Amino acid sequence: MKAPLLFMDEDARILDGIRTGDETALVKLYRTNRKSITAFLLRNNGTADDAEDMLQEALIILWERVRTGRHEYGAKLSTFLFGTVRNLWLRRLARKRRESPATHPLEEYPDETLSPLDQIIDDEQTKAVRSALETLGEPCRTLLLLFYWEELSMDDIARRLGFANADTAKSKKYQCKKSLKDLLTTRSPHLERG
Amino acid sequence: MNAADVPHISSETLEDFVLEKLPPDERASVERHVATCASCRTTLEEERQLAAGIRSSGRAALKSRLAESLVTSGQETVPWGKILSAAAVLMLITGIGLVYRWLTPVEQFPQVVESITHTQADKAPGAPPPATEPQPSRRLQEKISPVPALTEQTASGTDQTPSGTGQSASRTKQTASRTEQKASRSEQTASDVEGMRLKDALSEEKVTAGAETPEVAFAPTVHRSIWQTGQLTENPEPDQDYLWLKSDQQPAPHAAGAQMQKRQDLAGAVHMLPRTIVRVSPLLELPLSGTAGRTRAGTYEIPTHITQSPDSVVFTLYTDLPLEGQALRDAQLRQVTPDSVVLTIGGRSISYRLSLPASR
Numbered sequence: 001m002k003a004p005l006l007f008m009d010e011d012a013r014i015l016d017g018i019r020t021g022d023e024t025a026l027v028k029l030y031r032t033n034r035k036s037i038t039a040f041l042l043r044n045n046g047t048a049d050d051a052e053d054m055l056q057e058a059l060i061i062l063w064e065r066v067r068t069g070r071h072e073y074g075a076k077l078s079t080f081l082f083g084t085v086r087n088l089w090l091r092r093l094a095r096k097r098r099e100s101p102a103t104h105p106l107e108e109y110p111d112e113t114l115s116p117l118d119q120i121i122d123d124e125q126t127k128a129v130r131s132a133l134e135t136l137g138e139p140c141r142t143l144l145l146l147f148y149w150e151e152l153s154m155d156d157i158a159r160r161l162g163f164a165n166a167d168t169a170k171s172k173k174y175q176c177k178k179s180l181k182d183l184l185t186t187r188s189p190h191l192e193r194g
Numbered sequence: 195m196n197a198a199d200v201p202h203i204s205s206e207t208l209e210d211f212v213l214e215k216l217p218p219d220e221r222a223s224v225e226r227h228v229a230t231c232a233s234c235r236t237t238l239e240e241e242r243q244l245a246a247g248i249r250s251s252g253r254a255a256l257k258s259r260l261a262e263s264l265v266t267s268g269q270e271t272v273p274w275g276k277i278l279s280a281a282a283v284l285m286l287i288t289g290i291g292l293v294y295r296w297l298t299p300v301e302q303f304p305q306v307v308e309s310i311t312h313t314q315a316d317k318a319p320g321a322p323p324p325a326t327e328p329q330p331s332r333r334l335q336e337k338i339s340p341v342p343a344l345t346e347q348t349a350s351g352t353d354q355t356p357s358g359t360g361q362s363a364s365r366t367k368q369t370a371s372r373t374e375q376k377a378s379r380s381e382q383t384a385s386d387v388e389g390m391r392l393k394d395a396l397s398e399e400k401v402t403a404g405a406e407t408p409e410v411a412f413a414p415t416v417h418r419s420i421w422q423t424g425q426l427t428e429n430p431e432p433d434q435d436y437l438w439l440k441s442d443q444q445p446a447p448h449a450a451g452a453q454m455q456k457r458q459d460l461a462g463a464v465h466m467l468p469r470t471i472v473r474v475s476p477l478l479e480l481p482l483s484g485t486a487g488r489t490r491a492g493t494y495e496i497p498t499h500i501t502q503s504p505d506s507v508v509f510t511l512y513t514d515l516p517l518e519g520q521a522l523r524d525a526q527l528r529q530v531t532p533d534s535v536v537l538t539i540g541g542r543s544i545s546y547r548l549s550l551p552a553s554r
Contacts, residue, residue, distance in 0.1 A: 023256070027263045056260055060253045070214075129247020130254070141251075148245045149252030151213060180244065 011077045018066040026059045033081050040082065046089060054092075058084035068151045132183040140176035147173055203227055208238050212245045 017025030033055060041051035058081045065071035071080075133141055139161050146152045146160060154166035154173075163169045203211075203224055210216050211224045228234045 023259060023263060026260050030260070030264060056257050057253070059260065060256050063256060064249075064253075125243045126247040126250050129244055130251045133248055133251045144248050145252045148213070148248040151215075177244070181240075 014077060015066055015071070018063055021067075026063060029059055029062075029077060029081065030055060033078055036078070036082065037085050040085065041089065044089065045093065050089070050092075051085075054085045054088050055081065057088055064149070128184060128187065129180070132180055132187060136176065136180055136183065139172070140179060143169070143173055143176050144180065202231065203234055203237075205237075205241075208234075208241045209245075211238070212241050 014025045014029055017028075034051070037055045037058075038048055038051040041047065041054060046054070061084055062071065062077070062080060133144065136144075143157060143161060146157045147154075152160065154169045157173075158164070158166050158169040161169065163172065207216070207220075207224060211221060216224065228238055
């Protein structure tokens with residue numbers, strides 16, 4: 001008798017693993033793509049460390065897309081990772097050189113793998129938010145992560161954090177968000193513009 | 195209608211806009227409103243920064259865990275898929291070879307001692323020795339100088355030829371006579387003398403029995419020909435109590451001879467083994483060489499079977515270690531005592547703890 005798992009597409013298996021929260025799937029993807037990504041980075045003024053960093057970031061973007069149901073299983077995962085790494089590296093190069101990405105030869109490829117949030121995720125202000133979140137304390141930190149990063153519904157967040165219902169979770173989220181904004185305003189008054 | 199005339203966009207809608215949860219028509223509506231509403235643009239920008247910052251925090255945590263996993267799960271040169279898929283690489287260890295005398299008091303294994311002592315007496319003077327007489331290895335022969343009775347028994351077995359000679363027959367007679375003379379000695383004394391010599395000879399190995407284990411030891415030598423790689427298959431020789439591995443490799447030209455040698459050794463060895471055999475501790479700490487040549491330390495579960503038949507003892511170890519090729523072929527069973535089995539695998543000496551059945 002055939003064992004179906006043995007004949008399952010490797011990408012499908014990895015995607016299944018990610019959907020169920022199995023982080024070892026990322027480790028596997030990392031290992032199978034490291035060589036090609038490193039070769040690409042080395043050809044484009046990067047180092048092996050850059051390749052490691054870029055690949056890990058691309059894996060995390062993949063993780064987010066799969067977990068939030070945004071990943072469409074079309075191209076091979078290696079193709080997706082390569083495209084994401086290319087775009088991430090392009091942005092980093094542009095930032096390093098303080099020049100427009102449009103002047104870089106890699107820009108001829110459209111940036112389809114990065115969301116608008118991905119584009120600003122390394123900004124100074126987002127770093128300030130990140131720092132403030134770390135000092136926010138629980139359960140606010142986890143609640144906001146579940147809402148903004150895992151993109152869980154209020155029902156799911158209520159279940160996960162033991163709130164009575166979605167309305168309670170929603171109310172708590174409002175309080176947490178306000179606390180975070182207050183922290184940011186205290187630390188960086190220029191953020192309060194509205 | 196002017197955008198300024200419509201109510202401002204709710205915070206929840208802006209969250210959904212930032213998180214790309216809005217359907218296209220609502221999204222377009224928000225974009226139109228924000229284009230003409232400065233305060234909404236500011237709120238939207240704040241919302242974006244919050245979402246991006248929170249998301250980057252989640253990413254940092256995941257990235258940290260990923261980096262940790264990459265470190266702890268081994269280096270990149272380890273064939274990850276191979277390790278996962280090779281769930282059970284089979285290692286077959288057959289204990290064969292010559293058995294030397296007991297270190298234990300005689301009363302612990304009466305049937306075995308009886309077998310040893312009657313071996314000489316039961317031989318008819320001048321009768322040719324059986325074809326399956328044990329052949330002690332040269333290495334252990336040099337290391338261990340048996341007591342006189344065993345020396346003669348071994349010599350008889352070693353010198354035997356299919357035709358036999360008058361000299362060997364005479365020596366057999368002398369052996370039988372001497373054995374009878376020595377029968378007046380206590381078996382305990384003979385065993386003690388042998389035990390002392392064996393202890394000296396085995397001092398290199400330093401496999402020491404635990405305080406509670408009987409003072410029994412047997413140290414068969416082992417032939418390498420028992421190692422093969424491949425899938426477990428049916429025993430091609432039903433009359434031999436071995437678990438065989440079907441090898442993908444071509445058998446060595448001397449394989450048949452090696453097997454014959456193995457059977458001869460076993461025939462002589464097994465009757466001296468305890469009838470109840472030891473069990474191997476199931477969990478072992480094994481530092482071994484992987485296929486990539488790197489040392490991977492860890493705990494591996496190794497279910498072990500030890501079977502015994504009238505003419506063989508088989509140690510079968512199942513492991514998920516990626517052992518193959520030369521490392522597996524070079525594996526050797528070095529020594530067996532009542533409380534340990536010493537193997538060399540991949541150039542490393544590994545001691546397996548054994549526990550004696552309580553019912554012995």
